[in-house]
Amino acid sequence: IVVQKEDTWGTDIINAPLYFQVLHWAQNNADYIIPLYCFDPRHYLRTYHYGFPKTGPYRLKFLLESVKDLRQTLKKKGSNLVVRKGTPEDVVHEFITQLGSVTAVAFHEEATTEELDVEKALQRVCAHHGVKIQTFWASTLYHRDDLPFSHISRLPDVYTQFRKAVESQGKVRPTVQMADQLKPLAPGVEDGCIPMPEEFGLKEPLADPRTAFPCSGGETQALMRLQHYFWDTNLVASYKETRNGLIGIDYSTKFAPWLALGCISPRYIYEQIRKYEKERTANQSTYWVIFELLWRDYFRFVALKYGTRIFSLKGLQDKEVPWKKDPKLFDAWKEGRTGVPFVDANMRELAATGFMSNRGRQNVASFLTKDLGLDWRMGAEWFEHLLVDYDVCSNYGNWLYSAGVGNDPRENRKFNMIKQGLDYDSNGDYVRLWVPEIQCIKGGEIHTLWALSNAALSQAGIALGETYPLPVVLAREWSRHINQKPNKRDHPPRGKKDPSHTPKQHKDRGVDFYFSRNKDVS
16 A cells, blocks of 8 residues: 555645655555555644644645546556545555555655654554555655765754755765556555545635636646746746746746645756756756755755754744734734735735745745744744645744744844835835735835825825725834835846846845845845
């Protein structure tokens, strides 16, 4: 039985090519294979501290699409995906009892508490029945056993030290190819129905035409996206210059949702990057894709090192911070009603689509933790609920970092919301897209409505405190940028579309949610 358990913190469909490793082993060690996917009811309950629904509508939709795609892939190879609703340990127990001839149960290992608890439950079930357990590590670019550290406890607490060590001493393992024809299901095993969203108390979300991620789940779509971004358009060759965009699908790779569910392997992306560099071009942009895959690895290994501390209020540093738990302030943040247009635009995009740019995530996280002083776990659990690309290790690692209690070598890192808005949405197009009630304000002045004259606001049909909120907070450093005119160099060169273009002078800023070099935090 090849078990694909749905992870409590972030569903992990080990789809092709990530799934191939387990199937490859099963193909060589069994007469019959049961690829099994479990919809665990525990994942449709509530988050631990603040009680948000664990799995929101966007991720569920993406998950269901991915399960359907995996089933179709397996059918083409003479197999099928068996789907059940229930905890993995209960479902596996039933299969072992029913079939009476199960020799082994195989699955991928995970890094965080609730997933590890499921693995322990599976091990108990198999031990009770005398069934062998076979596990694999496959979710990272660099294999856990290949890290250049004697033990996970020796993992550096600074990303740059980790990156330099693995780049100089590590080696990425090659991907495993799936057989053209797989062993069949065991006789008498029914494939089961893929559930509908309503069975989890959710409705399929309406598509928003403004979304920056209008994509479907599954390996098929992931490979199409890679083909488009790498080979059809060469967008990867300018990725470093465009990755801080805000509007449209092509300002960044958008691989994260498929990576989060295992629909595509980081090693496969790595191989395609190396092939592209050999056949087309190698530059900072192609390297930057690998650089960000390494961030993803790092947060997963940090979770292995620190265990439950990644969920602790005090974080990895055991740091006392007087966090607030103000429900009104939090509601204003999550609903995009803070009165700070750049923050509100990003939070409304998340609520309407399940997606937000990397640049947006940095800013709304900084705003929640540093400007509002709210418990960072409120933001982490809200992201868990809504993000289509939610990954437990990356999510909590990034929130710890933003809150100043994680892997950040700099003290008191804080983003200036007004400067960030002017730098990355200089003409205000992104804000106007998501906050239409203030769209009549032209240019960058849209980022500082409270500084405009009553006449200007009235002419635009805006009554602060009525048609749009007054700011819930005003940071002192914002005043330096009121009435600041965007530099003419902020305008994109000919041939570039303004909404998704990153101003040239800012192209080295904002590495994927937390790289300190040249990072703009003022």
